[in-house]
Amino acid sequence: MLTFEQQLTGLIQQSFKALNFDEKFGKVVISNRPELCQFQCNAAMPLAKIAKKAPIEIAKEIIANIPENDIIGSIEAVMPGFININLTTEFLASQTQNLVNDKRQGLAKTKNPKKSIIDYCGANIAKSMHVGHLRATIIGESIKRISKFIGDDALGDIHLGDWGTQMGMVITAVKEQQPELPYFDESFEGEYPKQAPFTIKDLGVMYPDISGRSKEDEGLKEECRKATVELQSGRKGYRALWQHIVDVTMVELKADLADLNVDFDLWLGEASSDAFVPATVEQVKASGVSRVSDGATIVDVTPQGKHEVTPLMLLKSDGAVVYATTDLATIKERVDEFKAQEIVYVVDGRQSLHFYQVFDVAKRSGIATDTNMIHAGFGTVNGKDGKPFKTRSGGILKLRDLINMGKQAAFDKMVEAGRGDVFNEEEMKEIAQKVGVSAIKFADLMNHRSANYIFDIEKFVQFEGKTGPYLLYTDVRIHSMLAKASEAGLKAGTIIPATTDSEINLMLTLDKFKTAISKAYDDKAPNVICDHAFALTQAYARFYNDCHILNEKDSAKQASWLALSTIVAKQLELIFELLGLQVPDKM
RNA sequence: GCGUCCGUAGCUCAGUUGGAUAGAGCAACUGCCUUCUAAGCAGUGGGUCAGGGGUUCGAAUCCUCUCGGACGCACCA
Numbered sequence: 001m002l003t004f005e006q007q008l009t010g011l012i013q014q015s016f017k018a019l020n021f022d023e024k025f026g027k028v029v030i031s032n033r034p035e036l037c038q039f040q041c042n043a044a045m046p047l048a049k050i051a052k053k054a055p056i057e058i059a060k061e062i063i064a065n066i067p068e069n070d071i072i073g074s075i076e077a078v079m080p081g082f083i084n085i086n087l088t089t090e091f092l093a094s095q096t097q098n099l100v101n102d103k104r105q106g107l108a109k110t111k112n113p114k115k116s117i118i119d120y121c122g123a124n125i126a127k128s129m130h131v132g133h134l135r136a137t138i139i140g141e142s143i144k145r146i147s148k149f150i151g152d153d154a155l156g157d158i159h160l161g162d163w164g165t166q167m168g169m170v171i172t173a174v175k176e177q178q179p180e181l182p183y184f185d186e187s188f189e190g191e192y193p194k195q196a197p198f199t200i201k202d203l204g205v206m207y208p209d210i211s212g213r214s215k216e217d218e219g220l221k222e223e224c225r226k227a228t229v230e231l232q233s234g235r236k237g238y239r240a241l242w243q244h245i246v247d248v249t250m251v252e253l254k255a256d257l258a259d260l261n262v263d264f265d266l267w268l269g270e271a272s273s274d275a276f277v278p279a280t281v282e283q284v285k286a287s288g289v290s291r292v293s294d295g296a297t298i299v300d301v302t303p304q305g306k307h308e309v310t311p312l313m314l315l316k317s318d319g320a321v322v323y324a325t326t327d328l329a330t331i332k333e334r335v336d337e338f339k340a341q342e343i344v345y346v347v348d349g350r351q352s353l354h355f356y357q358v359f360d361v362a363k364r365s366g367i368a369t370d371t372n373m374i375h376a377g378f379g380t381v382n383g384k385d386g387k388p389f390k391t392r393s394g395g396i397l398k399l400r401d402l403i404n405m406g407k408q409a410a411f412d413k414m415v416e417a418g419r420g421d422v423f424n425e426e427e428m429k430e431i432a433q434k435v436g437v438s439a440i441k442f443a444d445l446m447n448h449r450s451a452n453y454i455f456d457i458e459k460f461v462q463f464e465g466k467t468g469p470y471l472l473y474t475d476v477r478i479h480s481m482l483a484k485a486s487e488a489g490l491k492a493g494t495i496i497p498a499t500t501d502s503e504i505n506l507m508l509t510l511d512k513f514k515t516a517i518s519k520a521y522d523d524k525a526p527n528v529i530c531d532h533a534f535a536l537t538q539a540y541a542r543f544y545n546d547c548h549i550l551n552e553k554d555s556a557k558q559a560s561w562l563a564l565s566t567i568v569a570k571q572l573e574l575i576f577e578l579l580g581l582q583v584p585d586k587m
Numbered sequence: 588g589c590g591u592c593c594g595u596a597g598c599u600c601a602g603u604u605g606g607a608u609a610g611a612g613c614a615a616c617u618g619c620c621u622u623c624u625a626a627g628c629a630g631u632g633g634g635u636c637a638g639g640g641g642u643u644c645g646a647a648u649c650c651u652c653u654c655g656g657a658c659g660c661a662c663c664a
Contacts, residue, residue, distance in 0.1 A: 033607060042606055045644075055644085080644075082607065124664095164664065296662055307590060309660090316662040323664050350658055352591070357661095379592090379657095386657090417626060435626095446612095447600070450592075452657075454599070463626050465612040466600090473626050481623040531601070534611080545619095545628045587626080 001098060001106035004511050005029055007071060008039055008085060015065035021047055028085065030512075037074075037084035038508060044081035055081025089497035089504070093560075096507045097495040099567045105574055107514045109151035116154040117334050118144040120346035121262070124161035125249045125269070126170045126207050129256050129399035131389050131455075132348075135378045138441050139449050140346035141262045141580045142526040143376065147344075149578055150521045155338070159330070160269030162246060166207060168228030170245055171238055172220070173210040174198065175227075183237035192237070196244035200252045203245065232274065242271075259403050259437060261580050268333075276329040276336075277321055280367065281314060284328065287365040290314055299361045312357040324358055331362045335371055342372040344524060349377030349450055376524040379452035381444075389455050403437060409461035410436030410469070419587070431584045435469050438581045442468030445579055446530040466534050471572065472583045474537040477544070478569040479585070484550060485562055492566050493559025502543040506564065509539040513571055517578070526579060533575045540568045 002010075008028035016026040025043040032040070044059040051058060059077035066072070073088035099105055120140020123129050129137075140156065147154035175184050178197055182188040198206070214221040231238040257263065281297075284290050290299045295317030301309040312324050334340040345355060355375035362368040383389045391397045411432035414420070420428065439460045446466065447453040463469040498504045509532075516532035519525070549565065552558040576583050 032609095036607080040607090045606070048644085078607085080607085161664080294662080298661060304590080309590090311661060313661040318662080320662080322662070324661090326664095349592080351664095353659060354664095413626075417624095419626095422624095451600080452593090456599080459599080459613075462613075467612085467626090469626060473624080477624055477627085484623060527601085531611090538611095541627060542629085544623080548622060550623045587624085 001095075001102075001108070001514070003514050004087060004095070004508070005039055008041075011066050011069060011071065012041055012043075012062065012083075014067050015062050016043075018065040019061060021062075022050075031084070034505075036078075037086055039085040039087075041083040041085065042081075044077075044083065048081065059083050092504065092507045093495045093497045096510060096564070096567065099510060099571070100492075100495070100563055103570075103574075104149075105513045105571050106511070107517055113151045113153055114341045115339055116147055116152045116342040116344065117266075117338060117340045118147065118154055118156050118344045118346065119159045119330075120144070120156065121158045121257075121264070122161060122347065123158060123253055124164075124166060126166050126203055126245050127161075127249075128204065129253065131381055131397040131399065131402055133399055134381060134402065134440075135444055135449070136346050136348070137257070137260060137262055138444055138580060139376070139378055139526060141260075142445060142529075142578065143344060143346060143524050145578050145580060146517065146521050146526065146529070149517070152342075155265040156263070157266040157268050158264045160267070160271075162242075163232065163270035163274055163326070165224060165228050166211070167231055167242055167245065168224045168226070169210045169214060170203065170207055171227045171231060171241055172224045173206040174241065176210075177206075183241040185237065186235075188237060192240040196248050198244075198248065200248050203248060256399055256403070259433070260441070261437070261582050270326055270330075273326055273330040273333050276333045277325060280329040280332045281321070281325065283332070283367060284314055284361065284365040289361065289364050299357075299365075301357050301360045302364070304356065309356065309360075310353070312361050314361075324354065324361075327354075327358045328362055328365075328367060331358070331371070331373070332367050335368045340371055342374070343368075344374045344376055346376050346378065346524075349379055351375070352377055374524065376449065378449040379447075381455045382452050384454060384456060386454065402440065405457050406436030406440045406460070407432050408436070409457060410439060410463075413461055413463055413469075414587070423586070427586075431587050434582045434584045435463075435472060435587060438468035438472055438583075439463065440468075441579065441581055442471065442530065445526045446534075448527045449525060468581060469587075471533055471537050471576070472581070472587060474540055475569055475572045475576070475583050476585070476587050478540070478565050478572075481544075481549060482562070482565060482569070488550070490550075490562060491559060492563035493556065495563050496556055496560040499557075500543075500546055502539070502546040503561075503564070506539045506543045506568070509536050510567060510571060513575075529575060529578060533572065533579070536568065536572065536575075540565075 005028045009026060012028055013023050013026045016023050025046055026041070027043070028039050028041045030039060031037045044055040044062065047058050048055040056077055056079055059081045062083060063075055063077055066075070071087060071091045072085060074086045076084050078084055118140055121133060121137045123133060144154055144156040174181070174197060181197055182190070182192060210224070214224050227238065231242055284299060285297070290297050296313060297315040298311040298313050300311050303309055313322050314325055316322060331343065334343055352375060359373045362373065381389045389397060411428060414428055414432060423431065443460045444453070460467065498507060512532055512535070516528050520528040547561055549558060549561045552561065573583065
């Protein structure tokens with residue numbers, strides 16, 4: 001289904017053809033002056049220069065040559081040469097009618113679906129998720145859902161940090177405490193225990209402890225490094241212990257992700273790409289792009305414009321692999337094993353140089369020649385002081401605590417609003433979970449991903465204005481009203497031509513869904529959808545206020561309004577799905 | 588030093604393939620519940636789009652310089 005502006009553009013272009021004007025100018029856009037008109041075409045101004053004629057005259061000619069149609073209700077040329085267009089209410093109603101039973105709300109699937117891997121979250125094994133993972137996780141989840149909706153074969157990959165020094169540290173810590181365990185006995189031949197020798201709570205204490213001590217103690221640091229190397233080179237006992245660490249961490253990780261309504265198609269990580277490291281290094285070397293400098297193997301990178309870029313480090317002077325190497329190996333894995341045509345990295349924007357290097361080398365070495373690689377970078381979550389968000393004591397805020405803050409705030413707000421009289425304790429908690437998490441997620445997603453934003457829980461719990469709860473509230477109100485209508489035996493009917501401005505505005509807004517989703521998909525920018533969602537809820541709230549549905553005497557009008565409300569609820573819920581927001585039945 | 592991003596209302600931010608009088612939300616003020624959830628709706632006030640110069644019929648948007656801020660710059664990830 002085409003948007004209104006696309007259909008109008010089609011009409012204008014027929015006029016352009018008749019007049020022999022360059023069709024590229026014949027574009028109709030949504031009016032930036034809604035009080036003057038719904039749509040506008042500004043082609044007359046640039047054409048005036050070419051045709052050497054007054055723009056207003058050109059505008060009039062364009063209008064005169066538009067074919068007969070039942071779409072345009074009014075069209076006029078305005079000084080200096082703007083063309084202002086309004087639709088007929090009949091056309092508006094019939095187009096809106098098409099949305100009633102449309103699960104895709106008018107947006108067709110792409111004709112060229114891609115195999116796409118969305119890399120986001122980046123949680124670490126043996127460490128809890130913290131505030132730094134928030135944006136990566138929820139923006140990535142939304143980008144993945146949008147891609148799937150558009151029709152791509154998109155796979156979300158958590159890309160776990162499960163192969164780094166933190167693993168050696170935890171292994172060393174376990175060895176300190178329980179050296180008698182069979183994992184440390186290299187001559188051990190039997191079956192290792194199924195039960196992990198530690199709990200998630202133990203890990204939570206062990207990792208920060210040994211991480212802190214190894215910063216001061218060179219000997220300990222070396223021991224951790226050695227354990228890491230031994231793990232990576234396949235020491236059997238360490239691999240078994242590693243599996244325990246992964247399993248134990250995953251329990252907590254999955255609980256956090258479930259709370260955030262986030263899920264993955266692939267639970268891969270650095271460990272799974274490790275197998276591709278030797279082949280990757282070999283391919284880069286064989287391609288001839290690398291050279292040795294100060295004992296290290298590096299790759300010179302294509303300059304950005306006129307400016308030289310720091311080379312990529314492939315192997316350290318001691319032969320060890322680094323971050324860039326494992327990322328290249330991951331690309332190789334995704335291209336060779338998954339046939340990825342596109343890889344999207346939802347990773348902190350401060351790593352843009354790293355991705356520039358990696359993508360450049362991946363292309364030039366032949367690891368990924370036809371794969372489109374995108375770094376969808378995002379800004380930091382800052383505190384009120386404008387600096388990266390910390391706890392009051394200056395520590396790193398755990399994601400779990402952040403989620404709980406949202407839940408508690410939503411709960412308190414419900415109590416304040418007197419909802420405690422309507423719901424019991426258990427219902428309140430369930431609603432607060434959805435509302436609180438949605439408040440945080442929407443507040444994050446509504447900001448353009450590349451910008452930093454200030455995390456102000458006090459503000460998110462206001463629950464007024466452009467917030468997640470406001471969106472949920474609109475949907476909940478619609479369902480509450482529809483339920484009452486159904487009890488009264490009222491049914492939705494055909495959408496009839498609008499008689500009020502708020503209806504017209506609502507119908508025009510519903511049509512913008514298609515444009516919003518497409519733009520969000522193209523730019524990997526969920527905030528575009530947030531803007532549309534807010535505009536839609538505002539348009540509905542105004543309509544809801546102006547047109548009292550259940551009291552309406554005219555039954556055709558009433559049936560039309562019920563249908564309109566149903567569409568809004570449907571489109572809103574589709575948007576919630578794409579943003580990863582969960583909506584309660586009541587609130 | 589080199590590079591990237593940014594500077595829009597008191598606050599938090601949209602808006603960059605150049606279009607009419609620059610938009611939201613919050614905060615402030617004024618109305619609206621014997622009617623579908625007032626977590627709502629309607630309205631008012633609030634701006635040298637950091638600053639200068641340029642390109643043009645037209646610039647927040649493009650070019651250039653200045654000031655201010657954030658971030659990044661091979662043997663960490």
